[in-house]
Amino acid sequence: MDFSTNGSEESELYHAQIHLYKHIYNFVSSMALKSAVELGIADAIHNHGKPMTLPELASSLKLHPSKVNILYRFLRLLTHNGFFAKTTVKSNGEEEETAYVLTPSSKLLVSGKSTCLSSVVKGALHPISLDLWGVSKKWFHEDKEQTLFECATGENYWDFLNKDSDYLSIFQDAMAADSRLFKLAIQENKHVFEGLESLVDVAGGTGGVAKLIHEAFPHIKCTVFDQPQVVGNLTGNENLNFVSGDMFKSVPSADAVLLKWVLHDWNDELSLKILKKSKEAISHKGKDGKVIIIDISIDDNSDDHGLTELQLEYDVVMLTMFLGKERTKKEWEKLIYDAGFSRYKITPICGFKSLIEVYP
Numbered sequence: 001m002d003f004s005t006n007g008s009e010e011s012e013l014y015h016a017q018i019h020l021y022k023h024i025y026n027f028v029s030s031m032a033l034k035s036a037v038e039l040g041i042a043d044a045i046h047n048h049g050k051p052m053t054l055p056e057l058a059s060s061l062k063l064h065p066s067k068v069n070i071l072y073r074f075l076r077l078l079t080h081n082g083f084f085a086k087t088t089v090k091s092n093g094e095e096e097e098t099a100y101v102l103t104p105s106s107k108l109l110v111s112g113k114s115t116c117l118s119s120v121v122k123g124a125l126h127p128i129s130l131d132l133w134g135v136s137k138k139w140f141h142e143d144k145e146q147t148l149f150e151c152a153t154g155e156n157y158w159d160f161l162n163k164d165s166d167y168l169s170i171f172q173d174a175m176a177a178d179s180r181l182f183k184l185a186i187q188e189n190k191h192v193f194e195g196l197e198s199l200v201d202v203a204g205g206t207g208g209v210a211k212l213i214h215e216a217f218p219h220i221k222c223t224v225f226d227q228p229q230v231v232g233n234l235t236g237n238e239n240l241n242f243v244s245g246d247m248f249k250s251v252p253s254a255d256a257v258l259l260k261w262v263l264h265d266w267n268d269e270l271s272l273k274i275l276k277k278s279k280e281a282i283s284h285k286g287k288d289g290k291v292i293i294i295d296i297s298i299d300d301n302s303d304d305h306g307l308t309e310l311q312l313e314y315d316v317v318m319l320t321m322f323l324g325k326e327r328t329k330k331e332w333e334k335l336i337y338d339a340g341f342s343r344y345k346i347t348p349i350c351g352f353k354s355l356i357e358v359y360p
């Protein structure tokens with residue numbers, strides 16, 4: 001050992017080692033979660049309708065008997081991580097047996113529910129999302145402005161996505177799932193949409209969010225604006241229509257522009273272009289038009305370590321996939337004022353995101 005230790009140095013050393021090892025092996029927790037989703041553990045427990053013992057779970061998942069102990073070991077980690085909880089049930093012989101129940105986190109993995117986020121697990125932990133990290137050293141040393149994704153695959157993410165229909169649908173499912181949770185945020189922030197007669201959801205994907213707004217405010221004329229390959233074949237109705245185009249060229253006119261999970265994909269220069277096109281789109285409303293941004297606003301002063309960690313992880317995901325970024329309040333303010341808007345209001349929503357109303 002390089003340095004002599006007294007009690008407190010030893011304790012610091014061991015704490016540091018635990019801290020380091022925990023971060024080295026964090027991926028095991030992510031992968032165990034992915035396995036749970038692929039096996040359908042949350043669905044099995046949910047469908048069982050009562051606490052489920054290990055043999056019951058293994059049988060429902062149709063696992064070979066040799067895998068029951070492996071399932072137990074995965075469940076032990078996932079239970080420790082808060083995805084399942086243990087209780088006891090009495091078996092036929094009145095003997096007490098351990099059984100598993102869902103927790104609020106694993107309830108988010110139950111298929112068919114409007115709050116199901118399994119597709120986000122599948123998308124974020126897909127081999128395509130993980131393999132790129134293998135070239136990160138090369139990426140750092142290359143004198144080329146490109147994403148880690150481009151460095152790994154030779155293509156930008158959107159081109160790649162549009163060529164691989166299986167991966168495209170995983171991506172769209174993940175986006176749609178994330179958007180469904182937005183329903184709660186709409187209910188809690190009705191005032192943001194009240195008084196609007198029209199809204200265009202720019203880069204709105206397949207329209208998940210616009211449909212929620214349409215349900216909550218049927219009188220608002222909603223337009224979903226996205227690339228031709230995303231919305232070209234979609235049909236809507238009188239108050240929900242799909243328009244294809246390029247948001248860097250122009251944005252359809254409306255009382256409000258919604259940019260949900262969009263600006264974090266782009267660097268400041270391109271985000272500024274999108275914001276300026278959005279400002280043009282609401283110009284007919286004068287001072288009454290608004291742009292509604294849903295994105296992360298990093299709070300540097302937050303004492304919620306887990307929340308900040310998640311926001312900073314998202315930032316690195318956006319950087320590596322798109323050269324995009326998650327922004328602090330100060331960075332949002334600069335971008336908003338640089339785009340020519342005069343005021344803004346930030347409201348935290350959905351736990352880790354923010355709704356930013358921006359006015360001309």
Ligand SMILES: C[S@@+](CC[C@H](N)C(=O)[O-])C[C@H]1O[C@@H](n2cnc3c(N)ncnc32)[C@H](O)[C@@H]1O
Nearest residue numbers: 175179203204205226227230245246247260261
């Ligand atoms: C992260 S997704 C956001 C989807 C949606 N807003 C949501 O929250 O579910 C980004 C979207 O930007 C769209 N997009 C990318 N480049 C675009 C462009 N130049 N014009 C319009 N949409 C674009 C993509 O097709 C994709 O649907």
